[in-house]
Amino acid sequence: MNKNRFFSILVPFISVLLAFLVGCIIMAALGANPATALGALWKGAFGNTRNVGTTLSRATPLIFTSLCACFAYRCGVFNLGGEGQFLIGSVVCCYIATQSGIVGLPAIILCILCGGIAGGFWAAIPGLLKIYRGQNEMIISIMLNYVATLFMGVIYTNWLREGSVPQTMSVPDESKLSRLFGLRCTSAFVIAVVIGILVYYFLFYTSMGFQLRAVGLNMTASQFNGFAVKRYILFSFIISGVIAGVGGSAELLGTQFRLINGFGAGYGFDGVAMALIAQLHPLAAILVAIFFAALRVGSTTMQAATGVPTSVSEIIQALVIVFTVAGLAMVKLPEFKAALERIFSAGKEA
Amino acid sequence: MPLLEMRDICKSFSGVYANENVSFSADKGEIHALLGENGAGKTTLMNILFGLYQADSGEILWKGKPAEFASPREAIEAGIGMVQQHFSLVRNLTVLDNMILNYSGNRFFLDRKKERQKLLTLSERYGLEVHPDARIADLSVGERQRVEILKTLYREIELLILDEPTGVLTPQETSQFFRMLKDLKNEGYAIIIITHRMSEILEISDRVTVLRDGKKVAEHLTAETNADQLAHDMIGRDLHGLTYTEFGEKEGAPAAGESADKRDENRQPVLELKAITRRAGKHTHALRDISLCVHAGEILGVAGVEGNGQKELAEVITGLKQATSGELLLDGKEIGHASVRERYESGISYISDDRQSDSLIPDMNISDNLMLRDYASPPYADGLLIRRGAVKENAKDKMKEFEVRASGTQGAETKVRLLSGGNQQKLIIARELSDRSRLVVAAQPTRGLDIGATEFVRERLVRKKESGGAVLLISADLEEIFAISDRVAVLYDGRIMDILDRNELDIRRIGLLMGGVTKESV
Numbered sequence: 001m002n003k004n005r006f007f008s009i010l011v012p013f014i015s016v017l018l019a020f021l022v023g024c025i026i027m028a029a030l031g032a033n034p035a036t037a038l039g040a041l042w043k044g045a046f047g048n049t050r051n052v053g054t055t056l057s058r059a060t061p062l063i064f065t066s067l068c069a070c071f072a073y074r075c076g077v078f079n080l081g082g083e084g085q086f087l088i089g090s091v092v093c094c095y096i097a098t099q100s101g102i103v104g105l106p107a108i109i110l111c112i113l114c115g116g117i118a119g120g121f122w123a124a125i126p127g128l129l130k131i132y133r134g135q136n137e138m139i140i141s142i143m144l145n146y147v148a149t150l151f152m153g154v155i156y157t158n159w160l161r162e163g164s165v166p167q168t169m170s171v172p173d174e175s176k177l178s179r180l181f182g183l184r185c186t187s188a189f190v191i192a193v194v195i196g197i198l199v200y201y202f203l204f205y206t207s208m209g210f211q212l213r214a215v216g217l218n219m220t221a222s223q224f225n226g227f228a229v230k231r232y233i234l235f236s237f238i239i240s241g242v243i244a245g246v247g248g249s250a251e252l253l254g255t256q257f258r259l260i261n262g263f264g265a266g267y268g269f270d271g272v273a274m275a276l277i278a279q280l281h282p283l284a285a286i287l288v289a290i291f292f293a294a295l296r297v298g299s300t301t302m303q304a305a306t307g308v309p310t311s312v313s314e315i316i317q318a319l320v321i322v323f324t325v326a327g328l329a330m331v332k333l334p335e336f337k338a339a340l341e342r343i344f345s346a347g348k349e350a
Numbered sequence: 351m352p353l354l355e356m357r358d359i360c361k362s363f364s365g366v367y368a369n370e371n372v373s374f375s376a377d378k379g380e381i382h383a384l385l386g387e388n389g390a391g392k393t394t395l396m397n398i399l400f401g402l403y404q405a406d407s408g409e410i411l412w413k414g415k416p417a418e419f420a421s422p423r424e425a426i427e428a429g430i431g432m433v434q435q436h437f438s439l440v441r442n443l444t445v446l447d448n449m450i451l452n453y454s455g456n457r458f459f460l461d462r463k464k465e466r467q468k469l470l471t472l473s474e475r476y477g478l479e480v481h482p483d484a485r486i487a488d489l490s491v492g493e494r495q496r497v498e499i500l501k502t503l504y505r506e507i508e509l510l511i512l513d514e515p516t517g518v519l520t521p522q523e524t525s526q527f528f529r530m531l532k533d534l535k536n537e538g539y540a541i542i543i544i545t546h547r548m549s550e551i552l553e554i555s556d557r558v559t560v561l562r563d564g565k566k567v568a569e570h571l572t573a574e575t576n577a578d579q580l581a582h583d584m585i586g587r588d589l590h591g592l593t594y595t596e597f598g599e600k601e602g603a604p605a606a607g608e609s610a611d612k613r614d615e616n617r618q619p620v621l622e623l624k625a626i627t628r629r630a631g632k633h634t635h636a637l638r639d640i641s642l643c644v645h646a647g648e649i650l651g652v653a654g655v656e657g658n659g660q661k662e663l664a665e666v667i668t669g670l671k672q673a674t675s676g677e678l679l680l681d682g683k684e685i686g687h688a689s690v691r692e693r694y695e696s697g698i699s700y701i702s703d704d705r706q707s708d709s710l711i712p713d714m715n716i717s718d719n720l721m722l723r724d725y726a727s728p729p730y731a732d733g734l735l736i737r738r739g740a741v742k743e744n745a746k747d748k749m750k751e752f753e754v755r756a757s758g759t760q761g762a763e764t765k766v767r768l769l770s771g772g773n774q775q776k777l778i779i780a781r782e783l784s785d786r787s788r789l790v791v792a793a794q795p796t797r798g799l800d801i802g803a804t805e806f807v808r809e810r811l812v813r814k815k816e817s818g819g820a821v822l823l824i825s826a827d828l829e830e831i832f833a834i835s836d837r838v839a840v841l842y843d844g845r846i847m848d849i850l851d852r853n854e855l856d857i858r859r860i861g862l863l864m865g866g867v868t869k870e871s872v
Binding site: 205206208214 | 668669670689690691692693694700702707708709710711712713714718721722723725726730731733734735736738765
């Protein structure tokens with residue numbers, strides 16, 4: 001196998017090991033037995049089918065937001081607005097699901113479609129400003145996250161508020177996504193995986209995907225080849241937003257059922273981090289999202305069983321990101337390559 | 351005793367001499383011009399003096415004492431200032447801030463009032479008018495240059511080096527600039543000016559040193575020389591006789607004595623430019639009233655010192671930039687408004703001078719780069735989907751035919767980043783010289799290549815021409831132009847100075863044209 005490819009796969013695994021190692025030291029320092037704690041963590045995440053269902057359900061929105069980040073990055077633009085697009089998608093979805101009077105499968109299809117369109121629209125704003133006005137897409141998309149969060153606030157505190165608590169009314173039962181095998185995880189997970197596969201297929205097996213990646217890797221050469229560079233940038237932004245918007249809708253119809261304070265918070269940037277660890281590979285992004293969800297779900301069991309606080313799991317998650325980013329940067333260093341060469345040649349002589 | 355003396359300076363980069371036993375001197379109250387083609391070693395020599403490079407051997411005497419400058423800072427402290435071709439100003443700071451940025455007097459306290467006064471005094475004294483509080487970003491190029499020069503004078507230097515200072519200036523700015531240089535000279539500064547413009551040398555300098563291929567070939571007092579001699583010194587080799595016979599033997603055509611007009615009658619014009627004009631931009635050069643024609647089965651060479659509109663000419667033809675006015679015809683059809691893609695599809699292919707950034711995607715593999723142009727059409731794709739098999743097949747064939755060698759075991763899957771420059775260029779040739787291409791615009795196609803790859807590229811271009819294609823060869827390498835062109839156009843300051851037929855090629859004349867001197871003005 002190609003050396004570079006090999007390292008790009010090896011580094012995340014080593015990073016995970018290192019992160020757990022540090023986590024174990026912290027656990028030991030807290031007076032817990034790391035082995036027991038990790039065992040509880042594993043049990044909580046994958047111990048039985050019910051827990052697996054919970055993990056997959058937690059992974060679903062993360063899969064959407066990391067695919068959202070992947071798609072735009074592949075075209076060389078940075079969409080940091082996954083969260084805003086996710087929220088706007090769920091807001092529109094919530095509005096239709098609760099106000100249109102349509103229920104059942106037609107409602108689900110309509111809600112998810114409109115949620116996707118709303119997310120795409122939200123992403124089109126930084127995209128258009130970038131290609132026509134040269135504005136920095138990262139800043140604009142981050143700023144729009146706040147706009148979306150506050151807009152959602154208006155929805156659940158005023159427009160669609162139900163009762164005394166600041167939250168919207170619930171999605172009708174007929175419009176909720178069906179659970180898989182009676183578990184916590186719903187068909188939203190299936191939608192996420194299908195979109196992941198579609199994204200992978202599009203990027204690597206179609207001529208449009210080829211152009212999109214070409215634009216991402218070398219914009220000048222793409223221009224010299226007559227690719228419609230600006231159109232691709234806008235397109236990648238919009239599709240990236242659509243993925244996030246569909247994610248927001250699926251999360252609402254599958255898991256949360258109503259908008260409340262804190263809905264979807266943090267998913268956007270989690271998605272960016274996971275896309276980077278997956279090195280922008282859509283299928284890898286799915287696995288990474290499941291891994292992070294497992295850490296989150298399992299940590300509750302760990303806390304209950306061994307008294308190790310869930311924040312240790314958060315530390316591990318953060319360290320995985322830090323180690324992966326640092327590791328990937330390290331293997332690109334000329335010094336590292338030279339050292340590697342020495343080791344390999346020494347090995348051959350011996 | 352001269353102020354500066356450089357003795358037998360040698361400097362090589364990966365085995366190639368950039369300077370070979372060059373000696374050079376500069377005196378107070380003198381303007382010394384350094385003349386040479388691209389890559390003759392002018393800038394390298396000055397960078398050694400300024401401490402940016404260290405010489406492999408040779409010595410520098412500054413005020414009679416041996417000196418060695420490990421960094422520009424040391425050179426500046428000794429009293430040597432240099433204005434690089436590309437300015438090094440902080441765009442978002444004011445003029446005064448840029449001056450102070452260089453400040454090394456008192457490290458702890460900053461007396462802005464005093465510094466401001468110093469700047470005003472300097473700028474008044476030399477007529478270098480700039481407002482101390484103007485932001486660099488708001489200044490014109492000419493003004494920025496003034497700031498650059500002020501910045502060096504501010505450091506109380508005695509020797510000022512200017513690298514191609516007039517390249518970016520308008521004629522009015524240039525004459526003002528020259529007045530200022532003369533003032534500085536009368537003040538007792540020693541000035542070294544690197545340039546390729548003959549007229550400027552004759553106008554401004556007291557002494558000229560000519561470099562060619564890293565060696566010093568001549569030193570004249572300006573008063574005792576003329577443009578003709580300088581052109582000869584600069585280009586040197588008598589390429590004319592040599593390559594002509596070689597060419598005649600190889601190609602068997604054109605028959606000696608046959609006039610250009612007669613041959614043109616039989617040839618179909620492929621590309622025609624009529625009065626193409628393009629305004630200069632922030633980072634681009636102007637094209638002025640360019641008319642030329644490339645026929646089927648012909649290589650038209652475009653000679654000239656780089657930065658005289660070559661890149662812009664290529665990009666206007668390939669559609670990356672639009673002409674301000676004028677007509678552009680391909681096979682008699684107006685294509686001035688067609689997109690890059692449409693032009694490629696109607697037969698214009700392009701070998702850019704910056705292969706890594708313009709022509710290839712270094713992070714993609716060989717087979718992907720080979721289908722970069724035709725990614726959506728058969729045999730590589732059926733409408734939407736890419737046919738990986740056909741792409742691989744094509745890559746294998748092309749790699750064999752064009753002798754693209756990838757080290758390692760991955761063959762067509764090798765990332766282009768990992769290929770050598772020669773192999774990268776072969777890859778581009780393989781892609782661009784397909785059967786459909788009617789016109790090849792080749793910009794500096796052999797730059798940085800070794801002899802083998804260079805031969806290969808030239809041979810392919812000649813083969814293209816023999817099979818009835820048209821080639822526009824833009825090159826700063828005169829030897830290359832002479833070796834394979836049928837006609838030669840000389841570009842200077844965005845203008846075609848003249849188009850010479852192969853029979854009339856004369857190295858001196860080309861050299862003069864490249865320096866902006868027409869026959870009439872000599």
